[in-house]
Amino acid sequence: MTESPGRYADFETLREQALTLRREGLSRRQIRDRLHVHNNDILNRLLEGEPPPEWTKRPNAKDDLRARARELRAAGMTYDQIQVELGCSKSSISLWVRDLPKPPAQRTPAEQAKLASDKRWEHERPLREAERRRTTQEAFEEIGTLTDRELFLLGVGLYWSEGAKSKPYRRQESVTFINSDADMIRVYLAWLALLDVKPDRLRYRVMIHESADVEGAEGYWAAVAGIDTSALSRTTLKRHNPKTVRKNVGDAYRGCFVVRVLGCAELYRRIEGWWCGIVVGSAPDGDRSPAP
Secondary structure (H helix, E strand, O other), X not given: OOOOHHHOOOHHHHHHHHHHHHHOOOOHHHHHHHHOOOOHHHHHHHHOOOOOXXXXXXXXXXXXXXXXXXXXXXXXXXXXXXXXXXXXXXXXXXXXXXXXXXXXXOOOHHHHHHHHHHHHHHHHHHHHHHHHHHHHHHHHHHHOOOOHHHHHHHHHHHHHHHEOOOEOOEOOOOEEEEEOOHHHHHHHHHHHHHOOOOHHHEEEEEEEEOOOOHHHHHHHHHHHHOOOXXXXXXXXXXXXXXXXXXXXXXXXXXXXEEEEEOXXXXXXXXXXXXXXXXXXXXXXXXXXXXXX
């Protein structure tokens, strides 16, 4: 139960005594024990308006941090930067420096958006990469070893999408395949072997920018084709334009590889016919008219 000032003989006299003791440097506890006032509400009223002596004030462990945070904010640092510097929470920093002017933005809105995106991707990228590897591995295991017919059909589609084709305005029935993907070249060579195209009918050539590692590219493609570099025809060099910004640069850039079949007019016509057969064969039932 709360005590009432009426319990004490003379409140004003008691207050004068409390203030006198306070001015002499006594603490609240000492005044309480001296005057036998054990009710905090009454004690607060007795000491109202009289500041405590300096020796009773507890030093604030964060006073130095607060002062340093204000210095850093005044120097233009952001909350994030101050947090890294002092190791304290952003909420504390905000409380200490919120009355100071906000420093000018150090990044444009586009840069801020990119930074936020980078932070998000820093977390998501490993997860997505793991999911990508899992899906790719599952798909890889679904294929297994190809039958001769599967490789045959695959090769026809591969050539018709990437190989040289004769045009009505330019009849040129040559079997020439150009690609920068080593795996595409390997599959294509396996297809030619399935068609019993002898190695002595094949000619190989590298096409690459003159500013690249030409010798390294020749060695690379020769290894892909399983031949010696001496079997390569003269490399075609693409002239480098310094005004063009190219992305196909660096150690991974090895240009393109060209595989040409000699004496191939008959083979070309058969490839064209095979492809037409695939087109007609893949059409819905009842819509399998022969190709023109």
